Amino acid sequence: MVRTHKRKTNGGEWSQEKMKEAVNKVQNKELTLRKAAEIFAVPYTSLQRRVNLSRGIVKRRGEQPALDENAETKLADRLLHLASRDFGITPKAVRKYAFEFAERQNIKHKFDKSSGIAGQDWFHRFMQRNKKLTIRRVCH
Template sequence: MPRKRDRITEKCQWSLDALDHAIKRVNDDGISLHKASQEFNIPYSTLQKRYRKPEQSNPRLGRKPVFSLAQERILADHLIHMTNLFFGLDSMKFRKIAYECAEKLKIPHNFNKKSKCAGPDWLEGFLKRNTNISVRKPESTSINRIEGFNKEEVELFYKNLEEIMMKNKYEPHQIFHMDETGVSTIQEPG
């Protein structure tokens, strides 16, 4: 997780509610920006900036993310796509991909140029912003499972299962789950 740093600045001590109330007072009651800034304890320059450009009313402190939201969405979709192809990426490989993307797109970044990968703090921030994904060590997957897991094979399996169940009229206590053992056809990722 990105390190929790102690606050060393007095910036942005006001809340968004206070900012909204101050702007309403200026608009509705006609008080000056100076009076509103003193009344709501918001710096004058901040109130002036947010009053003139209300679309920027959601302030952010700290570094800006390296990638835009659309670019991060593409990275997250790539990670999901690779997982669906049974080729999951661990955190180090994903951090290297992020570095390569930033280099190819010529995006300014502070990633490690020596190891050619994004930092662990970047990855933790990325995962916080994209909560629908997780990065972990991929598990081994059998080649047979990869090749056999497609729509046609699954439909055929359930069609055959239904025919056998109807033909033999099995009861629930007569059904067992069995698995092939002794033959290893498992592909190690990486």
């Protein structure tokens, strides 16, 4: 059974767009850090860190995904191509193909090398990020 994460705090509920706007205003010296944090309703320390250290680059919260956005897009496009050629895609097939894809592309990943398949949690999150994919169930 796949786990569903329940947030324990309300931290990080500000939008990435607001943070980017605030970073731009501070970097262009239109606003001070404190004023930008107040106006755009973003945490002062997060804004300060993005302005001073990361040059405005915003990373995802939590653990980083096994495949980056470009690799996932390529994988999703390949799966769509296979589906358009009448290959029924099952969850297990997607997980196996993701592992093989990462290996062929020499992408550093955390998939289980002994079984040669991506995990169920990864699969469900991948499907949430790629709504255009549909998966078929295998009938025995």
